[in-house]
Every structure is written in C-alpha cells, then in structure tokens.
Amino acid sequence: MSIFTKIISGEIKGTIIHQDDLCAVLVDIQPQAPKHFLVVPKKEIVSVHHASEADKNLLGHLLWAAAEVARKLGFAEDGYRLVINTGRDGGQTVPHIHVHLMGGRPMTWPPG
Ligand code: AMP
Numbered sequence: 881m882s883i884f885t886k887i888i889s890g891e892i893k894g895t896i897i898h899q900d901d902l903c904a905v906l907v908d909i910q911p912q913a914p915k916h917f918l919v920v921p922k923k924e925i926v927s928v929h930h931a932s933e934a935d936k937n938l939l940g941h942l943l944w945a946a947a948e949v950a951r952k953l954g955f956a957e958d959g960y961r962l963v964i965n966t967g968r969d970g971g972q973t974v975p976h977i978h979v980h981l982m983g984g985r986p987m988t989w990p991p992g
Pocket of ligand 1: 908971975
C-alpha cells in the first residue's frame with residue numbers, strides 16, 4: 881500500500897483538503913510553494929506510464945480536480961503549476977500517481 885493510500889485510509893496522519901469518489905487532495909509535507917497540494921487517485925496506479933486505457937477518464941479527472949481546488953482556494957486567477965513527475969528521470973519518489981498543484985508565487989522555467 882502506498883503512503884498516499886495510507887493517508888487516504890486514515891492509517892497514517894496527513895491533511896486531506898478535498899475528496900470525491902475518485903481522488904483525494906493532500907497537503908504536501910515538504911511544500912515547494914506557498915500552496916502545494918497533491919491530487920491523488922484513490923486507485924493505486926504507480927505512474928502515468930502504468931495507467932491503462934481504462935484509466936483515461938480518471939487521469940482527466942485529476943486535472944479537473946486540481947483546477948477546482950485552485951478555484952476554491954482562490955489562487956486560480958493568479959495561475960499555478962501542475963506537475964506529474966514520472967519514473968526515475970522524471971524525479972518521481974512516491975510510486976502512486978499524483979499531480980502536484982503549486983501556486984502562491986510566480987514559477988520559473990525551465991525546471992531542474
Ligand atoms: P514526487 O517526488 O513527484 O513523487 O512527489 C512526492 C511528493 O510527496 C513530494 O513532494 C513529497 O514532499 C510528498 N510527500 C511524501 N510523503 C508525504 C506525506 N507523508 N504526506 C504528504 N506529502 C508527502
């Protein structure tokens with residue numbers, strides 16, 4: 881079971897700010913921006929690379945949920961960044977798909 885699944889199930893402590901039937905939005909424990917959340921599917925899929933065609937709608941749902949959270953928390957108009965680190969070279973450290981939702985400051989490009 882991934883650490884995110886354990887947080888969602890209540891087995892370990894974490895802060896969940898939004899939930900629906902398909903996903904949960906957690907506060908990142910090591911924030912890289914004033915607002916830093918993780919949109920996590922309740923279905924435990926290792927990465928985007930591991931998602932199947934049957935998961936297409938779920939993947940879209942994660943982006944929609946991120947946009948909704950940014951709107952509800954009032955930083956959508958200022959803009960934000962969504963990131964999905966994937967695999968070793970992508971810098972993924974937790975093997976359970978998550979969309980980083982970061983906002984509250986201007987972002988730079990390119991990423992490291
Ligand atoms: P990634 O490196 O893209 O796989 O991102 C994993 C993210 O999960 C990092 O931003 C971590 O800070 C975050 N993280 C790891 N453990 C926890 C936890 N227990 N609660 C909340 N966020 C976590």
